[in-house]
Amino acid sequence: MMNHIVIAPVLLPLLIGILLLLIRQQNLAFQRIFSIASVAAQIVLAAILLRAVSSEEILVYAVGNWPAPFGIVLVADRLTAWMLMITALLAFCALIYAVRGTDRRGQHFHVLFQLQLLGLNGAFLTGDLFNLFVFFEILLLASYSLLLHGGGRLRTKAGLHFVVINLVGSTLFLFAVGILYGILGTLNMADLAVKVAAAPEENVFLIRVAGFLLFGVFALKAALLPIYTWLPAAYAHTSAAVAALFTIMTKVGAYCILRIYTLIFGEQAGPAANLIEEWLLPMALATLIVGMVGVVGSTHLRQQAAYLVVASIGSLLIAFGLNTSVGVVAGLYYLPHSTFAAAALFLLTDIITNRRGEMKDKFDPGPMIAHKRLLGALFLVTAILIVGLPPLSGFVGKFLILQAALPHPFLPWIMSIVLLTSLLGLIALARSGSILFYRAQPMETVYAPNATSTVKNGSIIVELIPVISLLVFCVVLVIYAGPVTDFSLTIADQLLQPAIYIRAVLGDGGIN
Amino acid sequence: MEALISIVLGTLTACGVYLILRFHTFPVVLGLTFLSYAANLFLLVMGRLTIGKPPVITEGVTDYADPLPQALVLTAIVISFAMTAFVIMLSLKAYAAMGNDHVDGKHKL
Numbered sequence: 001m002m003n004h005i006v007i008a009p010v011l012l013p014l015l016i017g018i019l020l021l022l023i024r025q026q027n028l029a030f031q032r033i034f035s036i037a038s039v040a041a042q043i044v045l046a047a048i049l050l051r052a053v054s055s056e057e058i059l060v061y062a063v064g065n066w067p068a069p070f071g072i073v074l075v076a077d078r079l080t081a082w083m084l085m086i087t088a089l090l091a092f093c094a095l096i097y098a099v100r101g102t103d104r105r106g107q108h109f110h111v112l113f114q115l116q117l118l119g120l121n122g123a124f125l126t127g128d129l130f131n132l133f134v135f136f137e138i139l140l141l142a143s144y145s146l147l148l149h150g151g152g153r154l155r156t157k158a159g160l161h162f163v164v165i166n167l168v169g170s171t172l173f174l175f176a177v178g179i180l181y182g183i184l185g186t187l188n189m190a191d192l193a194v195k196v197a198a199a200p201e202e203n204v205f206l207i208r209v210a211g212f213l214l215f216g217v218f219a220l221k222a223a224l225l226p227i228y229t230w231l232p233a234a235y236a237h238t239s240a241a242v243a244a245l246f247t248i249m250t251k252v253g254a255y256c257i258l259r260i261y262t263l264i265f266g267e268q269a270g271p272a273a274n275l276i277e278e279w280l281l282p283m284a285l286a287t288l289i290v291g292m293v294g295v296v297g298s299t300h301l302r303q304q305a306a307y308l309v310v311a312s313i314g315s316l317l318i319a320f321g322l323n324t325s326v327g328v329v330a331g332l333y334y335l336p337h338s339t340f341a342a343a344a345l346f347l348l349t350d351i352i353t354n355r356r357g358e359m360k361d362k363f364d365p366g367p368m369i370a371h372k373r374l375l376g377a378l379f380l381v382t383a384i385l386i387v388g389l390p391p392l393s394g395f396v397g398k399f400l401i402l403q404a405a406l407p408h409p410f411l412p413w414i415m416s417i418v419l420l421t422s423l424l425g426l427i428a429l430a431r432s433g434s435i436l437f438y439r440a441q442p443m444e445t446v447y448a449p450n451a452t453s454t455v456k457n458g459s460i461i462v463e464l465i466p467v468i469s470l471l472v473f474c475v476v477l478v479i480y481a482g483p484v485t486d487f488s489l490t491i492a493d494q495l496l497q498p499a500i501y502i503r504a505v506l507g508d509g510g511i512n
Numbered sequence: 513m514e515a516l517i518s519i520v521l522g523t524l525t526a527c528g529v530y531l532i533l534r535f536h537t538f539p540v541v542l543g544l545t546f547l548s549y550a551a552n553l554f555l556l557v558m559g560r561l562t563i564g565k566p567p568v569i570t571e572g573v574t575d576y577a578d579p580l581p582q583a584l585v586l587t588a589i590v591i592s593f594a595m596t597a598f599v600i601m602l603s604l605k606a607y608a609a610m611g612n613d614h615v616d617g618k619h620k621l
Contacts, residue, residue: 130584130587133588134587137591141594141595144602148605153610153617156602156606156609156610157606157609157616157617159602160537160602160603160606160615163598163599163602164532164544164599164615167548167595167599168532168544168547170591170592171544171550171551174548174552174554174555174588175551175554177555178551178555178558178581179558181555181559181580181581181584182558182560
């Protein structure tokens with residue numbers, strides 16, 4: 001009976017989403033209460049799952065009680081629970097920010113928000129490749145609408161690119177799924193892992209083709225070089241709360257890369273073993289460089305935040321690309337840190353933008369900002385987090401990544417690129433901070449939040465609650481760095497021994 | 513029949529890719545439709561080409577049509593249908609907002 005909790009993170013946002021659709025838009029207060037309650041409940045669910053899986057157990061839920069590999073299974077292992085927890089915490093902060101006005105600018109914001117969470121939670125939980133495609137489509141359709149929510153010319157243009165490139169990605173996903181089904185006759189991930197390892201010689205080429213097609217799709221979602229160009233425009237032009245939620249979207253791509261290429265195309269996969277090993281690390285390094293060059297070259301703060309997301313996915317996939325246990329541990333520590341820090345920067349950017357009148361977030365000396373000391377201090381903390389200076393979690397994350405890279409043959413490349421891009425990031429963010437806060441012109445009148453602002457007048461502290469909570473999560477990551485890395489180590493152990501996962505899904509008959 | 517299906521798939525995909533690389537939204541939407549047709553057809557034939565065979569496994573029957581790709585392709589068709597509807601509406605919105613149907617929204621100054 002305990003296993004029913006596995007499907008709850010999928011069902012809850014779906015049911016609340018439908019319920020919110022029935023409540024009319026006029027009852028925004030009700031919608032907000034239900035939406036916040038739903039996300040809070042998802043935090044609790046993620047905590048329960050995290051507790052349940054922290055023992056050796058992997059929870060498997062066979063939908064409709066059809067046994068695997070014939071039915072669809074939802075699988076909650078440690079990695080899944082970890083991702084669910086990060087998503088729920090991030091969504092809570094983004095939602096708290098959104099209820100201050102973003103959700104008023106168009107219809108059905110909360111419905112779309114819940115459906116987005118449905119897609120995210122489903123993608124993390126599913127143990128079936130076609131089901132993963134379906135959850136991808138759900139989260140993409142919700143994200144298209146959230147991206148465009150509120151309207152605007154630039155938003156529409158960026159949205160069109162985002163939608164078209166993701167539709168092409170979905171088509172590639174279908175081709176890859178088709179090839180795998182045509183050859184192996186199954187789409188259950190555990191069963192695929194067994195069958196790939198035992199594939200006869202003449203099919204290996206096609207399996208590798210399907211593996212690379214899938215990698216292309218996940219690299220697109222993760223915004224890896226060379227298919228990252230959709231991200232900066234899309235994230236820079238959407239509303240801040242949505243951009244903050246979207247920082248987890250690139251991590252879905254990273255999660256899928258980690259899951260598929262440890263489980264199906266991992267160490268034990270015989271002829272298709274370590275399929276993308278030689279590709280992932282160079283691509284991640286190149287992504288980090290390009291992302292950081294974008295950060296330096298940005299003319300607007302929101303654009304800079306978007307390029308920082310690209311750079312952070314580069315760092316994250318460097319860690320996963322090392323293909324070692326310590327590398328995965330470093331990545332799993334860096335993942336929540338980079339998600340929360342980037343989300344905090346997006347929200348903070350919006351708060352600053354609303355106080356600069358006509359200048360918005362452009363890097364030109366503008367008017368003095370109200371509450372400049374408080375906002376400046378928060379900007380400093382966020383910048384320290386993102387660049388990776390001690391004593392905050394960015395430093396711990398980057399340190400773990402570099403430490404994991406020590407035995408790797410690419411060490412000189414990794415070391416020089418990571419350190420150099422950190423320096424570039426430091427220079428770029430220091431420049432942004434000094435333009436925004438020091439070089440403001442004191443002669444001009446202090447701007448109050450302007451009339452077109454999405455945020456109502458109110459106490460600055462209330463407005464900053466989501467930002468401060470996100471920063472507090474990062475501080476907690478530092479204070480409890482020991483327990484978090486210990487837990488990450490158990491996640492990595494579970495991931496790098498796919499036999500445990502396969503046995504949990506298929507039973508003892510799976511392995512032989 | 514395999515050769516015919518392969519040629520059809522290849523033609524659909526090639527047309528789709530060509531149209532997606534055009535710079536007006538209408539051909540791009542058509543190209544996406546072609547590509548999703550190709551993907552759906554590909555998915556369907558991945559259950560192997562059979563004609564007039566029962567779709568379930570019964571005792572003693574060795575030659576049957578695989579029902580699973582048909583279920584998969586139904587799902588994929590529904591999804592691509594919804595996505596096409598969405599992208600058409602978005603293109604119209606972009607056309608209204610930009611004043612032309614260039615994918616980069618190059619508007620007259």
